[in-house]
Amino acid sequence: MAQLTYLEAIADALRTEMHKDERVFLLGEDISTYGGAFKLTKNFHEEFGRSRVLDCPISESAIVGAAIGAALNGMRPVAEMQFMDFVTCGFNQIVNVAATTAYRWGIGVPMVVRGPSGGGVGANPFHSRNSEAWFAHASGVKVVCPAFPADAKGLMTASIRDNNPVVFYEHKGLYRKIKEEVPEGEYIIPLGKARIVREGIHATIVSYGSAVHFALSAADELLKEGVSIEVIDIRTLVPFDQETVLASARKTSRVLIAHEASLTAGFGGEIAARIAEHAFEHLDAPIMRVAAYDSPTPFAPTLEKAVLPNSTKVMEATRKLLLY
Amino acid sequence: MNSNKPLDLSAKVPPIKPSKLLSNSRRIEMFTYMLQAREFDLAMQRLNRQGRAFGGVYSQTGNEASSVGSAYALGDKDVLFPMHRNIGGHFVFKQDLNTLMLAFLAREGSLMRGTDGTGHYADVKKRIYGNVSHLGAMIPVAAGFVLASKMRGESVVSMTYIGDGGAQTGEFHEGVNFASVQKLPLILIIENNQYAYSSPNSVEFACVKLSDRALGYGCFGVTIDGTDVELVYETCFKAAERARKGEGPSLIESITMRMRGHAEHDDFSYVSREELEYWKKRDPIDRYQKYLLTKKVLSLDEITSIRTKLIDDIRSAIDYAVDLPFPSGEEGFKNVFID
Ligand SMILES: Cc1ncc(C[n+]2csc(CCOP(=O)(O)OP(=O)(O)O)c2C)c(N)n1
Ligand SMILES: [Mg+2]
Numbered sequence: 253m254a255q256l257t258y259l260e261a262i263a264d265a266l267r268t269e270m271h272k273d274e275r276v277f278l279l280g281e282d283i284s285t286y287g288g289a290f291k292l293t294k295n296f297h298e299e300f301g302r303s304r305v306l307d308c309p310i311s312e313s314a315i316v317g318a319a320i321g322a323a324l325n326g327m328r329p330v331a332e333m334q335f336m337d338f339v340t341c342g343f344n345q346i347v348n349v350a351a352t353t354a355y356r357w358g359i360g361v362p363m364v365v366r367g368p369s370g371g372g373v374g375a376n377p378f379h380s381r382n383s384e385a386w387f388a389h390a391s392g393v394k395v396v397c398p399a400f401p402a403d404a405k406g407l408m409t410a411s412i413r414d415n416n417p418v419v420f421y422e423h424k425g426l427y428r429k430i431k432e433e434v435p436e437g438e439y440i441i442p443l444g445k446a447r448i449v450r451e452g453i454h455a456t457i458v459s460y461g462s463a464v465h466f467a468l469s470a471a472d473e474l475l476k477e478g479v480s481i482e483v484i485d486i487r488t489l490v491p492f493d494q495e496t497v498l499a500s501a502r503k504t505s506r507v508l509i510a511h512e513a514s515l516t517a518g519f520g521g522e523i524a525a526r527i528a529e530h531a532f533e534h535l536d537a538p539i540m541r542v543a544a545y546d547s548p549t550p551f552a553p554t555l556e557k558a559v560l561p562n563s564t565k566v567m568e569a570t571r572k573l574l575l576y
Numbered sequence: 577m578n579s580n581k582p583l584d585l586s587a588k589v590p591p592i593k594p595s596k597l598l599s600n601s602r603r604i605e606m607f608t609y610m611l612q613a614r615e616f617d618l619a620m621q622r623l624n625r626q627g628r629a630f631g632g633v634y635s636q637t638g639n640e641a642s643s644v645g646s647a648y649a650l651g652d653k654d655v656l657f658p659m660h661r662n663i664g665g666h667f668v669f670k671q672d673l674n675t676l677m678l679a680f681l682a683r684e685g686s687l688m689r690g691t692d693g694t695g696h697y698a699d700v701k702k703r704i705y706g707n708v709s710h711l712g713a714m715i716p717v718a719a720g721f722v723l724a725s726k727m728r729g730e731s732v733v734s735m736t737y738i739g740d741g742g743a744q745t746g747e748f749h750e751g752v753n754f755a756s757v758q759k760l761p762l763i764l765i766i767e768n769n770q771y772a773y774s775s776p777n778s779v780e781f782a783c784v785k786l787s788d789r790a791l792g793y794g795c796f797g798v799t800i801d802g803t804d805v806e807l808v809y810e811t812c813f814k815a816a817e818r819a820r821k822g823e824g825p826s827l828i829e830s831i832t833m834r835m836r837g838h839a840e841h842d843d844f845s846y847v848s849r850e851e852l853e854y855w856k857k858r859d860p861i862d863r864y865q866k867y868l869l870t871k872k873v874l875s876l877d878e879i880t881s882i883r884t885k886l887i888d889d890i891r892s893a894i895d896y897a898v899d900l901p902f903p904s905g906e907e908g909f910k911n912v913f914i915d
Contacts, residue, residue, distance in 0.1 A: 277727070303727055304727075308754065309750075309753060309754060309757055311716075311749075311750035311753060311754055312750075313713075313716055313746060313747045313750045313751075314716040314719070314747075314750035314751055314753070314754035315716075315754075316716070317713065317714075317715070317716025317717045317719070317720055317747065317750070317751060318716050318717070318719055318720030318723055318754060319720060320716075320717050320720060321716065321717040321718060321719060321720020321721035321722075321723065321724070321734075322720045322721065322723050322724040322727075323720075324698075324705065324717070324720075324721055325720075325721045325722075325724035325725060326724060326728075327724045327727070329720075344710055344713055344747070345713060345716065345717075345747075348708050348709075348710050348713060349708055349710075349713055349714075349717060352692075352708065354911050354912065354913060354914045355691050355911050355912050356688050356691045356692040356696065356697070356698075356706075357687075357688065357697065357698040357700075357706065358689075358911055358914065359698060359700065359914075360914050391912055392912050392913070394913070415914055415915065416913045416914065
């Protein structure tokens, strides 16, 4: 096992799959010579050639559309959005072509659309968005949001091997921030399996992506006070591992949902509804949520800090939940 | 040809430009597909009036030469991404009538299990890939399909279509540019049938010819008379040859007329009688029939018997399909994802 960053773990998954399977290829903007905006595919073109690390014009519809066409013709393309914000420009291809193909034609579209998402890095409203819930609502695309390097590798492997379109949200703030032991070689984590990152008894925090780390540090703090928090990383929004979440809700009777995406119509609302419907009688407190304020993600650090969730906000909300 | 200028109503109908690439037996085959497309269209109009076909029924009348001549120019490894007025292409690619009728009527056992209608289906074994309603969306997909072929060193040409309206989408631009940059073997036929729903060309674009855009993309472009099936065939055959040689995509503007409303609900009162008269004289089937008769490729009797057989076959496809039930509601829950 090697110590890899989140970014290196994703690159490792891509590289391993590209060695193993000739059908896998990458397409995106500035991904070959330049190695991608975040250097995730640095030197890939030397290893695999430029036709499998295909530099494309700034045309997200064409990039996603071409990936769909190639997937229909036996390939397993991985399309990079330079920033996940720009997936809006390829939205039509994902929700209308890729998402409907299995349903209408009975044919898979084994394609991954991946890229850096998320805020907290002083970008701006157009380089910070967490738009995963849009695709969870599309019916027909899988949605993956890893929080840890090893998970990112295992889930990327599963995404590439999946016969359905997958939108893979990487958190750019995590790219170089966290490092952990990542299994070498082929490593796969099935889509649709939540992970209990920490076991606890007094309350559950359900989260994904960057918010898992907010939850963990809140749990660390509270542990000093003798409060034991269970932290669940759902890892994939679609498919959603309802059972693991419900089991934890039934166990702790108090649930907080945390995500970096904005509150209204965020995926937390869906999780809350499932818990309310299936575990209502087990709850000792209303389901609470911590999410970004319903605004674009602002530029100045002070503003960004104000609107985005963080460990402190998650901890405060958890205290409120415990005191209810 | 000029796509964005008032019609010269007194202009003479030009003669068919015979293609040296066609034998008489292939001429008859093309003509038969055109007749089949026309008769299928008339049948769908009838079914729609009888309330037995639901959803949009988009007339093919006026588009037979464009659809058949283009698809007929492809080889047996090439793929077709037809649009809503390309039934002719489905026939050229050997789609059988029963399958097509079932799909159009969304009856039990149809290709898309009732999940979608009209000609949207894919029939992979027949190398027919369908479309989605969103105009322009299939252009990048058709390009990506042959990007994959090219990566594997296979010689496959991909042909798709767009209208004078759909050609104004962003995906048209992105798709054609991408295909040009990658020099992909893509043939895009812009079927300029004068209207996009109720909007004439003057609402849709300001350039003289839509094929002029080819210069901006660095690909081949030409505007042709889309009611002359031999000209359409020859133009597309050469485009496919260039594509196979690695010379990249072709943008072929095929000038035709949509002879009915956008779909059957539309009375097309916004189209003038004079304009329809002008185009009636250029009916692709009448033009070709006249040519085939003059050249003695076919006799009137032979044409009548071909037509009678086509009508009979369509009638039995309708008989086969209309009495079948709709799929069970259970189908609606299947295949959102596949294994
Ligand atoms: C992106 C998009 N916008 C609007 C529509 C609704 N619509 C369906 S067909 C049509 C007109 C299409 O005109 P054209 O592209 O010229 O094709 P034609 O029907 O004339 O063959 C419109 C507006 C659509 N299907 N897709
Ligand atoms: Mg039109």
